[in-house]
Amino acid sequence: MESNRVVTRSRLVSDLRRLGLETGQVVMLHESVRAIGWVVGGPDAVLDAVLDVVGPTGTVMKLIGSEDGTYENGRLAGPGEAGLPRGVSRFFGPDHASVQRVGDLVRVPSHEAGSLPQQPSRGVVRGRRSRRRMADGGAPAPARIRPRFALERLLQAGGKVLLLGALLDAVTMLHHTEYAADLPYKRAVVYRAPVLAGGLREWVDIEELDSSDGIVKWPGGDYFGILVRDFLEAGFGRRAKVGFADSVLMDANQLHRFGRAWMERELRPYSYPSEG
Template structure:
């Protein structure tokens, strides 16, 4: 059976930059990107062209940030998609590779984010489960000081991005991916949970358990729809993808009020 030709649109580095500028991306600004390569259409050069187009739109003074989370580095007792047999748990805890910012790949963050992580000059934060990578002159400011017991709170890149007046770019993804909303959870009386993970220490690998805010994206699509209705969200098209652009600070402030009203 013949394979049908791609339906397009044809997306290139140049068309991406043009579309991003038309959306409102500004040279010199800082972006937090959540993205889907497949949503863009047929991209000549794949994720590399996307990153090049983003860097072209931002210019040499702009900074691009992406999530490079490693959710698989977690306690197997909490795994649900899928669960693993209980008799495996001890073996997994004993053998899970420790998080290493230099080599541990992101888990489920997409090809574009993984390309940024591996880009020459990219810096990556230290949290063993919710790291971020950044490219540009503000990369160190964003990634340094990510406390290993503060996944998405005051001592994490989302808080630094808020301070830098960064904006979120959802490129072919929806509000359920918006990590900025999680910063609002840290500023509320949110429940806490124990989190297990493998970490590197000066004396080698070990398994540790810490207490973290129990973040959840439940309801983020509804939250995002209300935020877009009431807030300063720019919606447009980049390639074949829907794209949304909005300030981190506005998203966090709106989420705090919304979550207080909608979560018990």
């Protein structure tokens, strides 16, 4: 342990408020605990500090995934074929989520009472009084491209995106922006997943935009980091240290509008089906 890098929960609370996080806000969290420093209480203290700031009327949203890798494995199979043995993969529902952490938090938020995971492969969870208005409704329709409704509700709630030492390309909300961007062509994937319907497990084919390889064949790889960098350089968002981590707080709606215009301008030359 480096004694000069010790960070307490109370310091995190102070730093978060200095960054601009406020009571009652809805915030989507991405974190790198290693970047923050040696946190007293471990990664859980980071989540607790954010919850301390937003208070009982606020909501903290966090990306989680299926421990069975439903999306990654299911997309290896063609439509109508299961990528994983049906006896192995478990459905992803509010009361039956077998989750895998995405980020550094040890206490996965979906293990909290009242949290509502959504999507069969990955979800956005955690909240207090306002949590239910952030949840997706029902199981996804088979073979249909659909926006990520929990992320849409982040926008409707006037929410924020918080990066605590996380890379700029970690902004999950921009996947929702990809649905909104007006482009001639977007790459999509189809994968199989088990969902809970009427108390029974049902396998469905789900089609959505490609969130792994990108919606177009962009020559520079992952464009989210470039987009967010341009957003910050345009004067949007707030930056400050939280612990020892370079951190960013962004208005989700500002980022969504900026991101949509950026995608429609920068991605359009690459928005066409791949040959072969």
